[in-house]
Amino acid sequence: MDGFPIFLRKELRESVRTNRLLVAVVVFAILGIISPLTAKYTPELLKLVGTSSDGATIILPTPTVKDAITQFIKNVAGTGIFVAVLLPMGLVAREKERGTAAFVLTKPLSRPAFLTAKLVSLGLTLTAGVAIGALATYWYTALLFTPTEVGGFIAASLLVLLSLLVYASFTFLGSTLVSAQLPAAGIGLAGWIVVSLLGIFPNIEQYTPAGLLDPASQLALGLTPQHLWVSIGASVALLVVILLLAWLSFRGQELVTNA
Amino acid sequence: METAVSCRSLTKRYGDVLALDALTLDVPAGAVFGILGPNGAGKTTLLRLLTGLAHPTAGEATVAGLSVTAQAPAVHRHISFLDQSPQYYSWMRGRELITFVGELFGLRGADLRTRVDEALALTGLTDAANRRIGGYSGGMRQRLGLAQALVNRPEVLFLDEPASALDPAGRHEILAAIAGLRSTATVCMSTHILADVERICDTVAILNKGRLLVSAPVAELQERYAQPAFELELDTGQGATAEQLVAALRAAPWVGDVTRQGDMVRVIAIDTAAAGHEILPLVAAHGAQLQRFERIRPDLEDIFLRLTAGPTSTPEKVQAS
Numbered sequence: 350m351d352g353f354p355i356f357l358r359k360e361l362r363e364s365v366r367t368n369r370l371l372v373a374v375v376v377f378a379i380l381g382i383i384s385p386l387t388a389k390y391t392p393e394l395l396k397l398v399g400t401s402s403d404g405a406t407i408i409l410p411t412p413t414v415k416d417a418i419t420q421f422i423k424n425v426a427g428t429g430i431f432v433a434v435l436l437p438m439g440l441v442a443r444e445k446e447r448g449t450a451a452f453v454l455t456k457p458l459s460r461p462a463f464l465t466a467k468l469v470s471l472g473l474t475l476t477a478g479v480a481i482g483a484l485a486t487y488w489y490t491a492l493l494f495t496p497t498e499v500g501g502f503i504a505a506s507l508l509v510l511l512s513l514l515v516y517a518s519f520t521f522l523g524s525t526l527v528s529a530q531l532p533a534a535g536i537g538l539a540g541w542i543v544v545s546l547l548g549i550f551p552n553i554e555q556y557t558p559a560g561l562l563d564p565a566s567q568l569a570l571g572l573t574p575q576h577l578w579v580s581i582g583a584s585v586a587l588l589v590v591i592l593l594l595a596w597l598s599f600r601g602q603e604l605v606t607n608a
Numbered sequence: 609m610e611t612a613v614s615c616r617s618l619t620k621r622y623g624d625v626l627a628l629d630a631l632t633l634d635v636p637a638g639a640v641f642g643i644l645g646p647n648g649a650g651k652t653t654l655l656r657l658l659t660g661l662a663h664p665t666a667g668e669a670t671v672a673g674l675s676v677t678a679q680a681p682a683v684h685r686h687i688s689f690l691d692q693s694p695q696y697y698s699w700m701r702g703r704e705l706i707t708f709v710g711e712l713f714g715l716r717g718a719d720l721r722t723r724v725d726e727a728l729a730l731t732g733l734t735d736a737a738n739r740r741i742g743g744y745s746g747g748m749r750q751r752l753g754l755a756q757a758l759v760n761r762p763e764v765l766f767l768d769e770p771a772s773a774l775d776p777a778g779r780h781e782i783l784a785a786i787a788g789l790r791s792t793a794t795v796c797m798s799t800h801i802l803a804d805v806e807r808i809c810d811t812v813a814i815l816n817k818g819r820l821l822v823s824a825p826v827a828e829l830q831e832r833y834a835q836p837a838f839e840l841e842l843d844t845g846q847g848a849t850a851e852q853l854v855a856a857l858r859a860a861p862w863v864g865d866v867t868r869q870g871d872m873v874r875v876i877a878i879d880t881a882a883a884g885h886e887i888l889p890l891v892a893a894h895g896a897q898l899q900r901f902e903r904i905r906p907d908l909e910d911i912f913l914r915l916t917a918g919p920t921s922t923p924e925k926v927q928a929s
Binding site for chain 2: 605
């Protein structure tokens with residue numbers, strides 16, 4: 350792993366200086382804040398709208414902690430996954446496209462170190478985003494409803510993070526396969542769509558990264574989810590396979606010196 | 609003589625295109641070695657193979673005694689590479705990039721700072737060192753490229769068109785810096801600019817359509833391709849004397865042809881050695897006054913054009929001694 354610490358430091362600085370980290374943190378912070386707010390105030394907003402034109406009254410149940418958590422998971426499953434899929438599109442592809450991969454890989458920097466540093470940087474960026482989002486959700490949920498159990502909420506956040514990492518890995522694979530950002534993003538989106546289509550089948554969903562989100566909700570609410578370890582195992586296995594494919598694609602790849 | 613770079617039947621094929629055709633070449637250690645050729649000759653492919661960015665279809669190559677295919681990571685510790693249109697991390701500052709490269713080579717602390725300052729000073733970038741690379745001009749990026757390539761004091765330096773984006777003053781400075789590396793490093797430089805090669809390279813290889821046409825020291829090539837011709841430039845206002853001199857030259861047994869254009873007299877010799885000895889005494893005997901007398905030596909451009917001109921050119925394998 351020649352050059353790994355030096356290149357990881359460069360990746361982290363790049364993540365900060367190109368605002369990649371900022372975008373991830375802001376998006377997840379917004380998701381974290383609006384989720385409990387939406388759960389709390391949507392019924393009240395609807396009440397303000399008043400009765401329907403035919404005089405019927407809309408009766409909505411009183412919102413609970415469960416609604417806030419469910420809303421957060423839903424938001425992560427939508428916007429959050431979209432961000433996770435788009436975030437890594439240029440990680441490798443842009444370096445290949447511009448010729449900077451050829452520049453650094455003719456130095457004492459091994460290809461495993463190059464890819465691993467990028468993965469760690471991606472993982473840390475997503476972790477920071479999910480942590481801020483989860484913290485915001487926890488804080489606002491405690492303010493607007495009642496505090497949830499911390500351990501369960503942390504476990505739920507870790508499951509959400511694992512799910513996002515699997516989706517991000519599709520784009521990471523795409524980024525190693527092609528030398529342009531948009532096709533890399535296309536591969537990531539295709540992976541997301543395929544996994545989402547598989548999730549339609551009830552017996553298969555638990556083996557997909559989407560299958561981690563229900564157990565996450567249940568853990569956050571202090572419940573014991575079914576198929577928790579099966580879902581974790583399947584997602585970790587999928588993540589490992591995708592990253593292995595990314596390595597196989599990149600290890601012998603010929604690199605261009607410039608665009 | 610010790611060899612820094614060695615290629616044996618090095619071949620690279622991209623689909624139907626044979627980019628490099630069984631190239632066998634040795635680069636002596638400490639040389640400033642020019643790789644010449646028209647577009648598509650295989651120069652960049654050769655540099656990509658030698659730096660491990662591409663893999664040969666057949667054959668083998670060593671750099672600093674290490675195989676570029678089997679020992680690529682070890683090779684990277686001994687080399688540096690400058691691309692012809694270098695693109696670096698635009699968000700970094702110049703000094704930051706050189707420091708980053710130095711750190712990849714294991715440099716730390718005061719040694720690293722000294723090397724970075726040296727590289728920036730040598731390439732004239734000290735004043736721009738703290739500016740973002742995104743704001744650098746093409747010429748500044750090329751200087752930065754050379755600075756990053758020098759920070760590790762490489763054994764072998766590969767340069768792909770290192771001065772193509774520079775103005776004449778910048779080119780002069782950078783070429784002087786490259787020439788200054790002679791004996792401390794081996795420089796392999798590909799370029800289209802033959803004047804640059806003539807100025808700093810001691811040995812050249814000329815490639816065409818993926819094949820090596822010739823590889824030899826520049827002086828040896830000039831000797832080899834020298835025409836048996838001499839040029840005399842007379843002082844002005846010697847019309848009658850010049851006519852007599854031309855007549856005497858035409859009568860000499862070692863002369864094939866003589867032409868005169870104003871004050872310039874060109875002599876094509878049958879016997880070059882005899883002509884070299886006899887022309888000046890003949891000039892003196894006729895009382896002609898000379899401004900200049902020289903044996904015509906072809907410049908690299910003449911040799912290059914002769915070797916690469918069309919299908920009639922034949923490969924000539926003169927290995928560098």
